[in-house]
Amino acid sequence: MEILTLSLIGAVLALDTTAVFQGLISQPLIACTLLGWAGNEVALGLQIGFLMQLLWMSNMPVGAVHIPEGNVGAMASVILAIQMKPFFNTHYDVIVLCVILFSLVLSFAGGQSVQIIRNCNISLLTMTLKRLEDGKTFSLGLVNLLAILFYVSFIFALIVLSVWIGRFILLSVINRIPVEWNTYAQYVETALLGVGVGLTLHLYKEKKQRMALLLVALAAFIIFSFFVR
Amino acid sequence: MKEKRQLRTIDFISVFFRTFFIQAVWNFKSLISIGLCFAIIPVAKRLCRTKEEYICFLKRHLCFFNSHPYFASYALGSIAKIEEEYANTPGADVQQIEKFKNALIGPLGAIGDQCFWAAVKPASLLIGFSAIALVPELKQKLLFLVVLLILYNVPHLYIRAVGLWKGYSSGYNIYRHLKIEKFALIKNIYQYSGAVALGLFAGYALNLASNTDYLKPVFFLGSVITAYWLKRRNQAVYLPILIPVMLAVLFGVLVINL
Numbered sequence: 352m353e354i355l356t357l358s359l360i361g362a363v364l365a366l367d368t369t370a371v372f373q374g375l376i377s378q379p380l381i382a383c384t385l386l387g388w389a390g391n392e393v394a395l396g397l398q399i400g401f402l403m404q405l406l407w408m409s410n411m412p413v414g415a416v417h418i419p420e421g422n423v424g425a426m427a428s429v430i431l432a433i434q435m436k437p438f439f440n441t442h443y444d445v446i447v448l449c450v451i452l453f454s455l456v457l458s459f460a461g462g463q464s465v466q467i468i469r470n471c472n473i474s475l476l477t478m479t480l481k482r483l484e485d486g487k488t489f490s491l492g493l494v495n496l497l498a499i500l501f502y503v504s505f506i507f508a509l510i511v512l513s514v515w516i517g518r519f520i521l522l523s524v525i526n527r528i529p530v531e532w533n534t535y536a537q538y539v540e541t542a543l544l545g546v547g548v549g550l551t552l553h554l555y556k557e558k559k560q561r562m563a564l565l566l567v568a569l570a571a572f573i574i575f576s577f578f579v580r
Numbered sequence: 581m582k583e584k585r586q587l588r589t590i591d592f593i594s595v596f597f598r599t600f601f602i603q604a605v606w607n608f609k610s611l612i613s614i615g616l617c618f619a620i621i622p623v624a625k626r627l628c629r630t631k632e633e634y635i636c637f638l639k640r641h642l643c644f645f646n647s648h649p650y651f652a653s654y655a656l657g658s659i660a661k662i663e664e665e666y667a668n669t670p671g672a673d674v675q676q677i678e679k680f681k682n683a684l685i686g687p688l689g690a691i692g693d694q695c696f697w698a699a700v701k702p703a704s705l706l707i708g709f710s711a712i713a714l715v716p717e718l719k720q721k722l723l724f725l726v727v728l729l730i731l732y733n734v735p736h737l738y739i740r741a742v743g744l745w746k747g748y749s750s751g752y753n754i755y756r757h758l759k760i761e762k763f764a765l766i767k768n769i770y771q772y773s774g775a776v777a778l779g780l781f782a783g784y785a786l787n788l789a790s791n792t793d794y795l796k797p798v799f800f801l802g803s804v805i806t807a808y809w810l811k812r813r814n815q816a817v818y819l820p821i822l823i824p825v826m827l828a829v830l831f832g833v834l835v836i837n838l
Contacts, residue, residue: 357717369603369606370601370603370604370606370647371600371601371603371604371605372600373600373649373704374729374733374736375701375704375728375729375733375734375738376729377734378628378705380705380708380725380728381701381725381728381729382711384722384725390811393718394718395717395721396832397712397721397722397725400693401712401713402710404705405665405709406708406821407703408705408706409811410817411693411697412697417818418817419818442654447827448829451821451825452825455818455821455822461817469606469607469608470607470608472605472606472607472614473607473608473609475595475605475614476605476606476607476609476610476614479614479642480639480642483638483639483642486631486632488631488634488635488636488638491614491617491618491621491638492618494605494614494618495601495604495605495614495618497616498604498605498614499601499604521827523655531836534832535829535832535833535836536828536829536832536838537793537832538795538799538828538831538832539825539828539829540787540831541799541800541803541819541828542799542802542803542823542824542825542827542828543649543803543825544605544785544799544803544804544825545685545785545799545800545801545802545803545804545807545824546804546806546807546820546821547803547807547824548689548778548781548782548785548803548807549803549804549805549806549807549808549809549819549820550807550808550811550821551706551778552778552808553808553811553812554698554774555658555771555775556773557771557779560592560771560772560775561775563772563776564776564778564779564782565776565777565779566779567775567776567779567780567783568778568779568780568782568783568786569783570783571779571780571781571784571787572783572784572787573780573783574783575783575784575787576787576790577790
């Protein structure tokens with residue numbers, strides 16, 4: 352039941368990515384926190400959203416360009432992480448690694464889903480134009496509603512199925528993974544944050560911006576190393 | 581004498597709220613035309629006297645159109661003005677409206693992308709992100725999520741509202757407002773703020789990594805460089821993430837077993 356509820360919330364939040372409002376509530380930092388709050392795991396939601404946020408920052412939704420749906424991937428991964436919470440004491444780093452990989456797969460699937468949805472929207476356009484050609488009006492509010500419902504349903508199904516499959520696989524293997532293996536994944540979070548910084552650097556191409564960035568990074572490193580404990 | 585058809589404030593309020601659905605029916609054939617048409621319906625209902633006029637109005641605005649979703653408000657305001665003039669001018673050329681819309685596609689997309697997708701959005705997220713990394717308490721972190729949303733949505737809502745007003749005030753002369761120089765201040769402020777926030781986080785994360793393990797700062801910097809280089813080299817999306825993560829696992833295995 353929890354998976355269904357959270358997946359529905361996730362699918363509604365995903366509307367904010369492009370379909371409705373676009374006020375950043377679908378971004379991993381916010382959406383994952385909201386999902387975490389809905390699943391009584393606010394801190395976990397924020398943590399997963401924090402790890403995922405920078406990964407997709409440099410992909411800009413310009414025109415008809417095809418980008419991965421990192422938001423959908425992040426939301427699905429936090430729902431999966433909430434399901435795996437009982438194993439965090441012993442297998443935290445392994446679960447984070449699995450959740451990240453799961454998120455990447457879902458972001459790809461989400462991107463493909465959006466292409467399918469956009470192609471299906473052409474039929475709504477065709478239907479509207481045909482009715483107008485026949486001299487009949489057609490409620491564009493209804494067209495919008497149909498498109499939104501279709502989007503939510505599609506993304507909901509995607510999240511639910513993937514979380515169920517991910518949970519099934521993880522629960523099957525987690526108890527077979529020795530606790531010692533958790534230390535193999537100890538550098539994954541650090542690597543993820545570094546990846547996020549490296550990818551986001553592409554947004555700042557001007558020399559002055561990069562100089563400012565580098566100087567602040569150096570200053571921050573020095574200040575935190577010697578003056579702030 | 582026919583009564584002059586004039587738009588009212590309530591029509592613009594309705595258009596404003598409809599702009600939030602401008603990309604709801606995004607499709608590869610007409611892009612955001614359905615959303616644009618849906619948003620401009622209050623104008624059609626005010627200006628069109630007959631069903632035939634209404635149908636022609638809708639068909640006119642269901643043609644191909646694209647724009648940044650927030651900057652589409654400039655187009656909507658201008659279209660409202662032009663349609664109002666058209667409705668009150670017998671024999672006016674309706675083709676001008678379509679040519680005008682087509683000419684707006686480029687500027688609206690370019691300015692919106694440069695201002696919001698490249699500046700305001702990443703900066704807002706980075707400022708919130710860095711603040712969340714730095715503050716210790718959960719409640720403080722959640723507060724900065726709210727700050728992040730405010731930083732982003734104040735310019736977002738401002739552009740939607742002002743775009744409508746300026747578009748309606750300017751009509752065909754909206755070009756005077758659609759120059760990147762007019763948005764340079766907000767763009768530069770957000771871009772430099774974002775760069776500073778990213779630098780702040782990078783310095784903090786490197787310091788944090790150094791305090792826990794002597795290998796973690798190496799991994800952090802290595803991941804930064806690897807991801808940057810892979811993205812730059814072949815514009816890959818998943819490789820810049822997968823390779824450093826897999827290397828982290830491989831190294832974890834080597835470190836433990838050696």
